[in-house]
Amino acid sequence: MGFILILNTSCKNNDSSTKKVGYPIAFVADPLPSWNDTEHKKAIVTFVEQVTREGSPNFVPPAERIATFDNDGTLWSEQPMYFQYTFTFDRVKALAPQHPEWKKKQPFKAVLEGDLKTVFAGGGNALNEIIMASNADYTTEEFAQIVKDWLDTAKHPKTGRPYTEMVFQPMLELLAYLRANGFKTYIVSGGGVEFMRPWTERVYGIPPEQVIGTSFRIKFELRNGKPVLVQLPEFNFIDDNEGKPVGINQYIGRRPIAAFGNSDGDLQMFQWTTAGSGASFALIIHHTDAEREWAYDSTSSYGRLDKALDEAQAKGWTVVDMKNDWKIIYPFEKK
Amino acid sequence: MGFILILNTSCKNNDSSTKKVGYPIAFVADPLPSWNDTEHKKAIVTFVEQVTREGSPNFVPPAERIATFDNDGTLWSEQPMYFQYTFTFDRVKALAPQHPEWKKKQPFKAVLEGDLKTVFAGGGNALNEIIMASNADYTTEEFAQIVKDWLDTAKHPKTGRPYTEMVFQPMLELLAYLRANGFKTYIVSGGGVEFMRPWTERVYGIPPEQVIGTSFRIKFELRNGKPVLVQLPEFNFIDDNEGKPVGINQYIGRRPIAAFGNSDGDLQMFQWTTAGSGASFALIIHHTDAEREWAYDSTSSYGRLDKALDEAQAKGWTVVDMKNDWKIIYPFEKK
Numbered sequence: 001m002g003f004i005l006i007l008n009t010s011c012k013n014n015d016s017s018t019k020k021v022g023y024p025i026a027f028v029a030d031p032l033p034s035w036n037d038t039e040h041k042k043a044i045v046t047f048v049e050q051v052t053r054e055g056s057p058n059f060v061p062p063a064e065r066i067a068t069f070d071n072d073g074t075l076w077s078e079q080p081m082y083f084q085y086t087f088t089f090d091r092v093k094a095l096a097p098q099h100p101e102w103k104k105k106q107p108f109k110a111v112l113e114g115d116l117k118t119v120f121a122g123g124g125n126a127l128n129e130i131i132m133a134s135n136a137d138y139t140t141e142e143f144a145q146i147v148k149d150w151l152d153t154a155k156h157p158k159t160g161r162p163y164t165e166m167v168f169q170p171m172l173e174l175l176a177y178l179r180a181n182g183f184k185t186y187i188v189s190g191g192g193v194e195f196m197r198p199w200t201e202r203v204y205g206i207p208p209e210q211v212i213g214t215s216f217r218i219k220f221e222l223r224n225g226k227p228v229l230v231q232l233p234e235f236n237f238i239d240d241n242e243g244k245p246v247g248i249n250q251y252i253g254r255r256p257i258a259a260f261g262n263s264d265g266d267l268q269m270f271q272w273t274t275a276g277s278g279a280s281f282a283l284i285i286h287h288t289d290a291e292r293e294w295a296y297d298s299t300s301s302y303g304r305l306d307k308a309l310d311e312a313q314a315k316g317w318t319v320v321d322m323k324n325d326w327k328i329i330y331p332f333e334k335k
Numbered sequence: 336m337g338f339i340l341i342l343n344t345s346c347k348n349n350d351s352s353t354k355k356v357g358y359p360i361a362f363v364a365d366p367l368p369s370w371n372d373t374e375h376k377k378a379i380v381t382f383v384e385q386v387t388r389e390g391s392p393n394f395v396p397p398a399e400r401i402a403t404f405d406n407d408g409t410l411w412s413e414q415p416m417y418f419q420y421t422f423t424f425d426r427v428k429a430l431a432p433q434h435p436e437w438k439k440k441q442p443f444k445a446v447l448e449g450d451l452k453t454v455f456a457g458g459g460n461a462l463n464e465i466i467m468a469s470n471a472d473y474t475t476e477e478f479a480q481i482v483k484d485w486l487d488t489a490k491h492p493k494t495g496r497p498y499t500e501m502v503f504q505p506m507l508e509l510l511a512y513l514r515a516n517g518f519k520t521y522i523v524s525g526g527g528v529e530f531m532r533p534w535t536e537r538v539y540g541i542p543p544e545q546v547i548g549t550s551f552r553i554k555f556e557l558r559n560g561k562p563v564l565v566q567l568p569e570f571n572f573i574d575d576n577e578g579k580p581v582g583i584n585q586y587i588g589r590r591p592i593a594a595f596g597n598s599d600g601d602l603q604m605f606q607w608t609t610a611g612s613g614a615s616f617a618l619i620i621h622h623t624d625a626e627r628e629w630a631y632d633s634t635s636s637y638g639r640l641d642k643a644l645d646e647a648q649a650k651g652w653t654v655v656d657m658k659n660d661w662k663i664i665y666p667f668e669k670k
Contacts, residue, residue, distance in 0.1 A: 193588070197588045208588030209588055218581045218584055220577040220607070227580065227603065227606045227607050227610050229580060229584050236585075245564060249475055250528075250571075251544065251586055253528070254542075254543050268562065271557070272555070272562045
């Protein structure tokens with residue numbers, strides 16, 4: 001889709017009345033070139049034009065143009081499992097020499113043997129035990145470095161690409177388009193905030209202070225007179241489901257006017273975003289492309305999409321069909 | 336203090352060497368007109384010039400120019416007691432008709448009788464009981480409206496001014512000066528975040544997403560199908576002392592390069608801010624003006640300043656002497 005700016009001017013007619021005529025004066029590059037020209041792309045552009053046009057009944061002042069994005073499955077892929085799980089399991093392997101007892105102790109034994117079925121059969125408690133044992137007790141600065149080092153070397157099992165290349169090109173364009181229109185773009189993710197902040201600015205253009213996520217409890221202490229912040233083996237906040245609007249309130253203190261997600265974990269964020277008094281927009285990324293990415297919804301362990309899809313239909317939220325709506329999925333497909 | 340821009344140019348000498356000469360080309364208005372020309376004002380300006388001048392060894396990119404400000408005693412007065420306490424006691428009075436039992440029950444009885452000595456003798460637990468009973472169970476939107484309504488009518492007992500006029504004119508200038516130099520200004524206060532956010536943008540130019548404070552636990556729920564966020568009678572986070580660097584990490588995820596406070600409750604924020612690898616700045620507002628404001632430090636119940644003052648001397652932090660450094664205290668003194 002291209003945009004043509006029309007210069008309105010007026011001409012004298014023979015009867016000395018005037019008529020308005022329009023001349024195209026500039027062809028503005030499509031801000032969303034990786035999106036096909038479907039109704040969903042039009043819905044995005046229409047919303048942005050409405051809230052940014054002064055005098056429009058739906059105009060929203062720039063300070064209130066808050067847009068919140070889920071991360072896993074919305075800005076990057078989340079298959080065959082959340083990338084942060086892979087990071088965490090890799091941490092267990094890296095730390096195993098210091099923990100000989102893990103060879104015999106579940107769920108660590110299963111991680112070390114690559115038996116993910118057993119790991120996940122242990123449910124949330126087993127995963128939390130792994131997360132706490134492998135991520136806690138580091139200072140925030142040490143942990144950020146560990147994340148960066150991992151991203152520098154780890155490769156996705158299907159594509160062989162670094163994880164930070166498994167981001168969605170159409171969503172990068174959408175982030176930039178919103179920012180160009182005065183929006184402040186936030187991540188609101190169930191993922192760990194200390195896991196995301198070291199790279200979101202470089203990859204998405206989203207600075208650390210606009211990343212909201214699940215967090216460990218953090219303790220300030222002086223180590224040899226030097227102040228440090230240490231991650232404790234305890235969750236401070238779970239930023240998922242009902243936690244998303246709570247996190248949004250806690251960090252931002254304003255209701256977003258646009259929210260983007262892909263699963264039932266985003267439902268309450270959509271509900272909160274669209275319950276304001278002015279114009280609002282909710283968009284679901286529906287993973288429908290088994291060939292270029294993955295196809296899944298209500299039956300998946302990751303990005304389960306069921307209730308939010310029903311509510312989207314009832315409330316007219318936009319549901320993006322990745323297969324039909326997106327020309328390419330990842331930046332590395334660009335020609 | 337005025338600033339004179341010098342245009343450097345060069346002249347041929349008779350011996351065909353060149354010499355640099357400077358012509359003043361513009362008189363730039365003093366960005367801190369309510370500050371006397373003391374070493375403390377110079378310290379501020381020198382720091383800002385160092386971190387903003389490209390090529391300077393202390394240059395800091397704009398994205399990393401984070402400045403954090405305590406609120407009570409740093410941006411507005413905190414005597415004869417924290418203004419939020421007055422708000423809370425006024426809430427108790429407003430709610431008393433719905434709570435006839437408060438007439439006989441401490442600490443509410445003492446609040447209703449104006450017996451603050453008894454209230455404060457009950458210590459933190461008594462105050463917390465009052466805060467929970469009078470502030471919790473509201474939705475965030477209801478609470479914001481209550482705060483606004485209170486600010487519209489409440490008057491400070493000494494000056495008879497609305498509380499939002501009891502802000503420090505020199506600090507308003509400092510906030511604006513930092514923002515004009517690419518800083519992002521944050522509040523990091525022991526005060527309640529839901530108490531501050533309804534007015535900080537209007538009064539300080541600090542938007543809600545840049546206000547960090549003590550918070551209640553918040554619950555998302557649907558009331559008749561409408562999503563609301565409800566304040567529970569339980570603290571989520573205490574943003575004071577060690578909590579300040581923790582809150583800074585949680586909300587901002589970057590270390591500030593400048594911090595401003597007035598009490599021992601800001602000590603850890605100063606320590607964290609000045610422990611980074613680059614240039615940093617810590618400034619304490621010392622309340623020394625018994626005539627125009629209040630004079631207090633280590634003996635005060637509010638804004639106790641003892642350890643932080645010692646550490647300021649040891650580490651070369653800037654200590655502002657309100658009496659000598661500030662031409663006026665409040666905006667309403669402007670001629």
